[in-house]
Amino acid sequence: MATSEELHKRRVEAVARGVGSTIPAYVDRAGGGTITDVDGREWIDFAAGIAVTNVGNSAPRVVEAVRAQVERFTHTCFMVAPYESYVAVCEQLNALTPGGFEKRSALFNSGAEAVENAVKIARHATGRPAVVVFDHAYHGRTNLTMALTAKNMPYKHRFGPFAGEVYRVPMSYPLRDGGLDGATAAARSIEMIEKQVGAENVAALLIEPIQGEGGFVVPAQGFLPALREWATAAGVVFVADEIQTGFCRTGDWFACEHEGVQPDLITLAKGIAGGLPLAAVTGRADLMDAVHVGGLGGTYGGNPIACAAALASMETMRELDLGAAARRIGAVMGERLRVIAAGDPRVAEVRGRGAMLAMEIVVPGTLTPDPAATAAISAACHAAGLLTLTCGTYSNVLRFLPPLVISDDELGRGLDILAAAFG
């Protein structure tokens, strides 16, 4: 077998430079809480392929379901000749997502595609043009979702011009907004929308209940409910982007549930199908069904293999109670992170929920972001066998997203490596 070094040489000659990788090691196999490269080196996995393999890599039920489906048929296109698993995934999503009202779902390939479709549906249903998004938001890399995303480098730089009718307002970011309470922070954002956009022009308010790429920013309590209440009164479609927070990651099926928020539409992807590409928009039947027949779809959306994997993944989440697993991981990890933070003035804050935790790194005694120190700590982790990711508008947040099936031993070893990386 080729070594990682040999594969990396081939990659540089074959793969576009714009597609980066966190580690220069090439994967041979992965499962539980580890990834092993072609040279036999092992990493403890605190990334889960960016919050995708919540049920673990090659989860037994997923493998079995995919194998069975591949043998039956691989693709007919749901828009041409439909099949049961697509319907079954939609039924499950309608039942699992917050809100007892009647729902419908539609399936797509990627998170960005789900977000684009949520905006299409909200605009169609309301007849209004504007979309409101937040500072630090991340919603994808297609033209519309670049416009919805806040951070320039690396996502938007020189890729414009971007889609119009997108308006950005402040996020509740307690560490960096002087600790505004949720209601006050929401009032600030709402005033900006009303003065600068006009509520009657707004189709959708789109928000990540806990921001992902933007820095694992957890809004102050009350922020989401206040926005939800305003959206209802203003006839604005409240869209929760749960692409990173969904499917047990934060200790509930969906992060909105923590404050009892019921979105009109939810965008889903990442953790939905145990690593197979699938995404969804789920929401109020009246909004979803406003769109004419043929107005939604795509060649591969709801591919039968991905649907089989999604059904098996959701079954695994129920069977292993991965919500409880996420809460347990969060308790163990949170305690260790807070010990590290207490002994290191570079850590401004430990935040997150469940198995979605982060540390924000600053110049000691200030709130000045320190992306260099963040990169150095991350590199030390990688060198010692722990796969971690960074994020944040200021590239100064270390984030931890282990598979929810990681063993206590693997979790402990990963946290030991992290503690050592802080020196």
Ligand SMILES: *Cc1c(COP(=O)(O)O)cnc(C)c1O
């Ligand atoms: C990853 C992500 C997306 C985009 O999903 P892709 O599958 O990469 O297109 C959108 N929103 C959030 C919150 C994400 O974390």
